[in-house]
Amino acid sequence: MFKGVLLGFMAFAAYAFSDAFVKSLRGSLPAYEAVFFGATLGLAALPFIKGGGDRWREVMFAQRQGLWLVRAVASAVGSIAAVIAFTALPMAEAFALIFLLPIFVTLLSVLVLKEHVGWRRWSAVVAGFVGVLVVLRPGFRVLGVGHLAAIICGLAGAISMIALRLAGPHEKRITLYGAGMVGSALITGALMLADFRWPQPGQWLLLLGYGLLAAVAAVLLMLATQKAPANHVAPTQYSQMVWAVLLGYVVFHDRLDWPMAIGIAIILGAGLFTFVREEQVTQWWKRVRML
Template structure:
């Protein structure tokens, strides 16, 4: 159990460092180009995720192909939006808005899965959106495309999570992981056809860090969920906020004011509470192969 949770923390540290690498590009490459090369490098994790007896064709072919497509499209949109958000916003602010994903999952559970949601989880939804208002302070500061992109990333992640609930018990890890990397590579590759320029050497180095660290995070997360229940590993993703504050300060000179810190705390608290209630009420973690 301890090793699994520790691996979860290491996985999300790798993801946070990956996001820092893409932010270091400073938007010098189009977001879809960064996503394409990042996803292409993400394919390097497949040999480690492939289980004994798995077939390579299962990267593309799923038991529930429609849900595979939903996850592929949601992953492509979410990853592209994340790159835009991290390029335009301080890392902690971007993560705060992206971490609305559990709140969006609760709302989609009612709309799509027709689940009953009690007053406790609805209270967490309200608290999460109040936290967003505190962070964004509309009318008191300029809002831009980065804020919208972060919210889109959170919503896309929630859509992917709903599809995972429906397909997870029926699919293998290689299939679930394949949907993300193949979807991102395909959509970003299509967008690249309109305007493509080869990255320079320094950009290649940053892209390597972005893609390989994300692949490392995926492998560590898989190992974590083999050693500990997924519902114990999932909350470790909130450690990314600590990394965001640290990396944002050290690498980019980001500063947190008090209202933003309070808003981030509200969003994180609402998200963690939602995770706990989801586990107690739906027990869907026990039916799903991966986080």
């Protein structure tokens, strides 16, 4: 159990450093091009994820192909939005808005899965959006495309999670992972055909860090869920905020004021509470192979 949770912390630390690498590009490449190379490099994790009885065709061909396509599109949209958000915003602020994902999952659970949501989870939803207002302070600060992109990333992640809930019990890990990586690579590869720019040597190093660290994180997360239940591993995702604050302060010289820090705390608290309640009510970890 301890090893699984520790591997979870290591996985999300690797994800945070991966995001720091793509932020270091500072918009010097189109977001979809960065995602293409990141997703292509992320395919390096496939040999480690592939099980003994898995076939390579299962990376792209699923038992429920429609849900595979939903996850592929959501992953591509979310990844592009994440790159834009990290480029335009301080890391902690971008993560705070992206961490609206559990709130969006609750809303989609009602709309799509027809799940019953009690007053506690609705209270967390309201608190999460209050936290967003505190962070954004509309009317008191300039809002930009980065804020919109971060929220879109959280929404896309929630759509992917709902599709994962529906497909997870029927699909293999290699299929679930392939939807995110192959889907993102194909969609962003098509987008960059109109205006492709060869990365410079320094940009290649940043892209390598972005893609390979994400691949390492995926393998660590898989190992984590083999050693501990997914419901114990998933909350370690919130450690990314610690890394976001540290990396933002040390590497990018980001500064957080008190209202933003309070808003971030509200969003994280609401998201974590929502996760705990969803765990108790839906027992999703018993129905989904987490990856």
